[in-house]
Amino acid sequence: xxxxxxxxxxxxxxxxxxxxxxxxxxxxxxxxxxxxxxxxxxxxxxxxxxxxxxxxxxxxxxxxxxxxxxxxxxxxxxxxxxxxxxxxxxxxxxxxxxxxxxxxxxxxxxxxxxxxxxxxxxxxxxxxxxxxxxxxxxxxxxxxxxxxxxxxxxxxxxxxxxxxxxxxxxxxxxxxxxxxxxxxxxxxxxxxxxxxxxxxxxxxxxxxxxxxxxxxxxxxxxxxxxxxxxxxxxxxxxxxxxxxxxxxxxxxxxxxxxxxxxxxxxxxxxxxxxxxxxxxxxxxxxxxxxxxxxxxxxxxxxxxxxxxxxxxxxxxxxxxxxxxxxxxxxxxxxxxxxxxxxxxxxxxxxxxxxxxxxxxxxxxxxxxxxxxxxxxxxxxxxxxxxxxxxxxxxxxxxxxxxxxxxxxxxxxxxxxxxxxxxxxxxxxxxxxxxxxxxxxxxxxxxxxxxxxxxxxxxxxx
Amino acid sequence: xxxxxxxxxxxxxxxxxxxxxxxxxxxxxxxxxxxxxxxxxxxxxxxxxxxxxxxxxxxxxxxxxxxxxxxxxxxxxxxxxxxxxxxxxxxxxxxxxxxxxxxxxxxxxxxxxxxxxxxxxxxxxxxxxxxxxxxxxxxxxxxxxxxxxxxxxxxxxxxxxxxxxxxxxxxxxxxxxxxxxxxxxxxxxxxxxxxxxxxxxxxxxxxxxxxxxxxxxxxxxxxxxxxxxxxxxxxxxxxxxxxxxxxxxxxx
Numbered sequence: 001x002x003x004x005x006x007x008x009x010x011x012x013x014x015x016x017x018x019x020x021x022x023x024x025x026x027x028x029x030x031x032x033x034x035x036x037x038x039x040x041x042x043x044x045x046x047x048x049x050x051x052x053x054x055x056x057x058x059x060x061x062x063x064x065x066x067x068x069x070x071x072x073x074x075x076x077x078x079x080x081x082x083x084x085x086x087x088x089x090x091x092x093x094x095x096x097x098x099x100x101x102x103x104x105x106x107x108x109x110x111x112x113x114x115x116x117x118x119x120x121x122x123x124x125x126x127x128x129x130x131x132x133x134x135x136x137x138x139x140x141x142x143x144x145x146x147x148x149x150x151x152x153x154x155x156x157x158x159x160x161x162x163x164x165x166x167x168x169x170x171x172x173x174x175x176x177x178x179x180x181x182x183x184x185x186x187x188x189x190x191x192x193x194x195x196x197x198x199x200x201x202x203x204x205x206x207x208x209x210x211x212x213x214x215x216x217x218x219x220x221x222x223x224x225x226x227x228x229x230x231x232x233x234x235x236x237x238x239x240x241x242x243x244x245x246x247x248x249x250x251x252x253x254x255x256x257x258x259x260x261x262x263x264x265x266x267x268x269x270x271x272x273x274x275x276x277x278x279x280x281x282x283x284x285x286x287x288x289x290x291x292x293x294x295x296x297x298x299x300x301x302x303x304x305x306x307x308x309x310x311x312x313x314x315x316x317x318x319x320x321x322x323x324x325x326x327x328x329x330x331x332x333x334x335x336x337x338x339x340x341x342x343x344x345x346x347x348x349x350x351x352x353x354x355x356x357x358x359x360x361x362x363x364x365x366x367x368x369x370x371x372x373x374x375x376x377x378x379x380x381x382x383x384x385x386x387x388x389x390x391x392x393x394x395x396x397x398x399x400x401x402x403x404x405x406x407x408x409x410x411x412x413x414x415x416x417x418x419x420x421x422x423x424x425x426x427x428x429x430x431x432x433x434x435x436x437x438x439x440x441x442x443x444x445x446x447x448x449x450x451x452x453x454x455x456x457x458x459x460x461x
Numbered sequence: 462x463x464x465x466x467x468x469x470x471x472x473x474x475x476x477x478x479x480x481x482x483x484x485x486x487x488x489x490x491x492x493x494x495x496x497x498x499x500x501x502x503x504x505x506x507x508x509x510x511x512x513x514x515x516x517x518x519x520x521x522x523x524x525x526x527x528x529x530x531x532x533x534x535x536x537x538x539x540x541x542x543x544x545x546x547x548x549x550x551x552x553x554x555x556x557x558x559x560x561x562x563x564x565x566x567x568x569x570x571x572x573x574x575x576x577x578x579x580x581x582x583x584x585x586x587x588x589x590x591x592x593x594x595x596x597x598x599x600x601x602x603x604x605x606x607x608x609x610x611x612x613x614x615x616x617x618x619x620x621x622x623x624x625x626x627x628x629x630x631x632x633x634x635x636x637x638x639x640x641x642x643x644x645x646x647x648x649x650x651x652x653x654x655x656x657x658x659x660x661x662x663x664x665x666x667x668x669x670x671x672x673x674x675x676x677x678x679x680x681x682x683x684x685x686x687x688x689x690x691x692x693x694x695x696x697x698x699x700x701x702x703x704x705x706x707x708x709x710x711x712x713x
Binding site: 407409410412413414415416417418419420421423427428430431432433434435 | 566623
């Protein structure tokens with residue numbers, strides 16, 4: 001283990017790290033992380049079991065090629081500050097500038113109920129509106145949550161996504177650092193969103209945040225996460241885990257705008273368990289990364305629980321988005337809806353991978369999936385792998401998929417109104433994505449549109 | 462005043478001649494009707510003038526606005542130079558609402574002098590109300606699940622907002638009920654009377670011309686203009702059908 005050093009390695013955000021582990025993934029690293037965080041024994045044990053599971057588990061056979069990831073060549077634990085601050089003034093200027101450029105402090109003032117900012121392995125800043133804190137809302141880094149609410153964390157941590165659930169949730173469980181612990185007591189309606197922003201900075205770094213959100217009966221939450229990373233020539237790895245517990249009658253909307261740089265492997269596990277008449281809605285915008293494998297899931301465990309997934313995925317040159325959703329119906333009259341929109345161009349590849357599972361107990365369950373894709377040129381590729389497992393004959397499961405090319409008649413129509421080919425293409429693609437974009441909170445929808453516009457300007461003549 | 466001049470317009474598709482030596486003029490402040498049976502080449506003429514791809518022009522074909530040759534220009538450039546085509550079957554584009562499309566189209570032709578958004582929106586609303594377009598239609602995806610009449614009104618609305626010098630309206634009368642058609646003809650005539658717009662009005666129903674009262678009438682058949690005249694031509698078509706002009710053509 002070394003102390004921070006040579007700042008030329010810390011491009012492009014220049015500052016000295018408070019702590020940096022050496023490369024590689026061995027038991028010593030786990031002991032080091034756990035000791036630094038002064039964790040209870042159960043957490044250390046969970047980490048060690050998870051490490052064992054990670055080493056034993058094979059990569060899934062259906063997975064896109066992951067051989068380029070050298071797990072022994074990554075930095076797993078990077079602390080920029082060694083502490084979490086509650087005022088932007090205290091955050092060192094170089095780090096503060098990064099988040100200012102991302103517009104976080106401004107959004108915080110104007111429209112957010114709370115903010116978290118994670119930089120590599122550490123949440124460096126967090127805030128929560130006073131009125132929510134006084135209602136008993138807990139919003140802090142996972143590390144802090146474990147210290148201050150050990151019982152609550154122990155009750156739920158790993159209850160939705162187990163340490164050995166899959167190879168990358170095992171990796172996350174072994175080396176997790178940062179992420180969000182959010183607890184909302186009964187009948188609290190939070191009208192403004194809470195947001196967490198993730199920034200990866202270190203070359204060959206890894207980010208393994210761990211989030212746990214528990215929303216008690218009758219409460220409402222809008223949660224947003226954004227992410228970005230600078231441009232490096234070598235690959236980095238992001239493997240987050242998000243667990244959401246939606247109690248009876250509670251409603252959660254969880255929006256992700258993923259814009260990792262195009263050398264990041266993004267292999268995340270997100271899952272919610274939804275109680276009676278609860279609603280879990282994932283909104284997922286995948287624009288960045290080299291390869292994303294992510295299939296947010298809703299386990300519909302209570303009667304009339306509802307799961308929704310709205311997603312946009314965008315694959316440009318050198319990108320593969322292998323994304324989808326899982327809806328697991330375990331109780332009667334549960335409903336789910338999946339709307340997936342994907343665009344690929346310049347040799348990008350999009351794979352929709354979905355699972356709808358209806359258990360025998362899920363009488364009169366209903367599920368509807370629709371997956372639409374547009375391919376903008378002849379170099380790109382779209383695949384759809386929908387799967388359903390239905391063990392209850394009175395369930396209604398619908399799936400529709402449509403792959404289309406850019407329609408020339410539409411381009412010509414817009415041309416006749418004065419649109420250049422580039423403007424016409426942008427307009428048509430934006431229109432195609434509109435049904436999902438309109439569900440994203442306003443400011444983020446604008447951001448999303450801006451990112452898409454940048455992508456389209458990249459290479460259209 | 463402005464002039465659209467079409468000279469010697471000869472077009473082939475897959476080595477087949479589909480337009481043959483088309484000649485005509487259109488001035489601002491003028492309405493010229495273009496008639497002809499189905500398949501006579503009216504829509505091909507409209508799309509050729511607008512610059513649709515896959516049409517091969519003979520080399521002495523000429524399309525000019527005020528002496529400026531448009532043949533090398535793309536569709537979008539022709540649009541920005543003041544041509545407009547109102548489609549017989551406008552396409553639907555899901556996710557793009559009428560008002561957004563019109564705003565983007567106006568922005569696409571502005572270079573520096575940006576008109577304020579609220580000014581544009583106010584004009585869209587005003588023109589829509591004159592055309593008796595339901596306000597709610599402006600927020601809907603363009604042409605998606607629109608009635609035939611709604612589609613045509615939205616085409617005319619776009620024409621008014623984009624302020625072309627010359628508009629070709631292709632069978633804008635089909636799919637419209639009589640009241641809507643009369644309203645449409647009336648507002649189009651009012652606009653033309655301001656002498657800043659010339660209209661080539663394509664139809665194959667003679668009836669509409671009785672209230673459109675065009676300044677001149679062209680008749681096409683088999684890719685050629687076979688008759689040029691005034692409303693008398695329309696009366697002959699109404700009583701004898703298009704055969705008369707074909708016979709004429711053969712006789713000539």
